[in-house]
Amino acid sequence: MCSVLAVALLAVFVVVAVLLRGSNTGAIFGASDQAAMVGIGILLAAGTMLFANARVRADAEGIEIRNVLAAKRFAWSEVLSVSFPDGASWARLELPEDEYYSVLAVQAVDRERAVEAVRALRRLHREATGG
The missing domain is CATH 1.20.5 (Single alpha-helices involved in coiled-coils or other helix-helix interfaces)
Structure with a gap:
């Protein structure tokens, strides 16, 4: 696009x-x-x-998100959940104190690939936090 x-x-x-x-x-x-x-x-x-540079890399320790210019890494312990709210254009990480961080690499227009990506991120989060 x-x-x-x-x-x-x-x-x-x-x-x-x-x-x-x-x-x-x-x-x-x-x-x-x-x-x-x-x-x-x-x-x-x-x-x-x-x-087009948006990227997500996740492993057992945490998740690294590069949106437009900057990359930011979060430990899974800092992330409350991975969500994709109804009507949202992209996924986001729910953080403490009602904050969130957008994940531009996982977009609604990707349909099934976005669903698979969010499920994989949720699985990694659940495994790392025991929740």
Whole structure:
């Protein structure tokens, strides 16, 4: 999904850059304006691709989640539960004091794969905490 959106964004900005020279708005657009539009498209496409970096790694000791930019590791003893609330776009870790941490790598659009991932994470959590 991220790749398709990134390509679409870049294509739109390239088309706008090409059509910018011929616009009849009274403003004068030059090559630098066109290059800037392509540059903005590249930045937006690259920003979109950051969402494709989401990852989850879990073992008997804990779980490491990398969302957009940062990775964070939790020991299973810090996690109350792994949940996927109704209507949510992705899974999350329930933490103490009503906090939670989103797991962008497990998304609702993945359907059965998301169900299997949440079940596997719950099994690891249960085995590690004895609950």
